[in-house]
Amino acid sequence: MKQPFLMLAVLNVMVSVSCKGTRHLSDSAELFKSSILTPVKSFTSGVEGPAVDKDGTLYAVNYARQGTIGMITPAGQPTIFIELSNGSIGNGIRFNSKGEMLIADYTNHNILKVNMATKQLTIFAHDSSMSQPNDIAIDSKDRLYASDPNWKAGTGAIWRIDADGKVTLLEGNMGTTNGIEVGPGDTRLYVNESVQRKVWMYDLSPEGEISNKRLLIEFPDFGMDGMRCDTKGNLYIARHGKGTIAKVSPEGKLLREITLTGKKPSNIAFGGKDGRTAYTTLQDEGNIETFRVDIPGREWKMTNK
Numbered sequence: 560m561k562q563p564f565l566m567l568a569v570l571n572v573m574v575s576v577s578c579k580g581t582r583h584l585s586d587s588a589e590l591f592k593s594s595i596l597t598p599v600k601s602f603t604s605g606v607e608g609p610a611v612d613k614d615g616t617l618y619a620v621n622y623a624r625q626g627t628i629g630m631i632t633p634a635g636q637p638t639i640f641i642e643l644s645n646g647s648i649g650n651g652i653r654f655n656s657k658g659e660m661l662i663a664d665y666t667n668h669n670i671l672k673v674n675m676a677t678k679q680l681t682i683f684a685h686d687s688s689m690s691q692p693n694d695i696a697i698d699s700k701d702r703l704y705a706s707d708p709n710w711k712a713g714t715g716a717i718w719r720i721d722a723d724g725k726v727t728l729l730e731g732n733m734g735t736t737n738g739i740e741v742g743p744g745d746t747r748l749y750v751n752e753s754v755q756r757k758v759w760m761y762d763l764s765p766e767g768e769i770s771n772k773r774l775l776i777e778f779p780d781f782g783m784d785g786m787r788c789d790t791k792g793n794l795y796i797a798r799h800g801k802g803t804i805a806k807v808s809p810e811g812k813l814l815r816e817i818t819l820t821g822k823k824p825s826n827i828a829f830g831g832k833d834g835r836t837a838y839t840t841l842q843d844e845g846n847i848e849t850f851r852v853d854i855p856g857r858e859w860k861m862t863n864k
Contacts, residue, residue: 591817593850596635596838600845607785608662608694609838609847610652611830612675613862618660619840619847620649628652628662628673631847641678647671651694651785651826654862655701655722663705665691670703670720684724692718694738694785694826698745699861702767704729706736706750713754719767729769738786738796738826742809743857749775749794751783758783758796758807775811785826785840789854795837797824804839819848829856834863 605621612618622629622637626648630640643649643664649671651663660673661683670692672683684703692705703720715736717729734752741748741763748769751758756778761769775794781801786794792809802822806814821841828838834855839848 588851590851590853591815593817593819593839593848595820595844595846596849597631597637597847598635601637602629602840602845602847604842604845605648606840606842606845606847607650607825608652609826609828609840610654610660611828611838611859612654612660613658615830615832617828617830617838617847618652619838620652620662628660641673641680643671644680650691651705653695653697653703653858655697656699656862657701661695661697661703663692663695665693668692670695670705670724684720684726686718686726688728689718689726690716693736695720696739696741696748697858698741698763698767700745700767704739704741704748704767706739708735708737708753710735715752717748717750717769721767730772737784740786740788740794741857742788742792743790747792747809749786749788751786751796753782753784753799756781756783758786758794758811760811776807776813778805784824787827787829788857789829789852790834790857790860791854792857793854795827795852797827797839799823799825799842804837817850820844821846821848829859834859 603621608620617631626643628640629637647664649662662671668689670684690709696704701722705718708715715733716731719727734755737753738751748761748763758775760775762771782799784797784799786796794807796805803816821844823842825840
């Protein structure tokens, strides 16, 4: 049954407005308890790529219709920030050290770049040999790492996009690569395979090369989508179809699962005044949920030094 449209203001939770913009659950809110942030069905089923800029504002792709980037107001109401052109549709979003928005455009095999002040949209990188790209991660040197699933073939790859836009294939012949993240200190790269239900961990060199591939964790059921690290290296993994976010230690131990209202989480990001507010996109609900965590997000810490 479809849920009615709800605004965060009418939820039975304590909220406050951050001096940096986006509304977040208060410090006293119960940890790991998810609640609805944006109206149900305000985004399409392609809702993805939640990301928080240096001012604390939350963004996600495909608000109202495909091919848009939505910006979420402090009251939890999404509005259109920009519309992509030429049939581009976004998936993962990250912000670099200059504050520019980087978007994985899976339909046109691009990484797009947005000047946040002027909203000017440019092609930062392009490689037609990519199937997508899908999700993207970023390190402290502004290098991107992109997952590249081929859903029909059940295969995937990992790419690196340097700060100058150069594209390099890091590994091919994988399963359906999806969620991707850099660990604290830029020493590890994590990639999951949705269909195969495996999360792989690599050593990441100062030059952005990967080595020493090993299995971090494998799940017996359901799929996986986007994921993010906290500052201690714990991974928060969207369990697509199960309706949970799995928190996994750097050693591969399942620490907990956070139950969501929706069943198809697609990605997660961290923000709020202390980096301890999680935002999760839900494909089946077409909205964003939020919950408090105990440790700040790695990327939030990186941009709030």
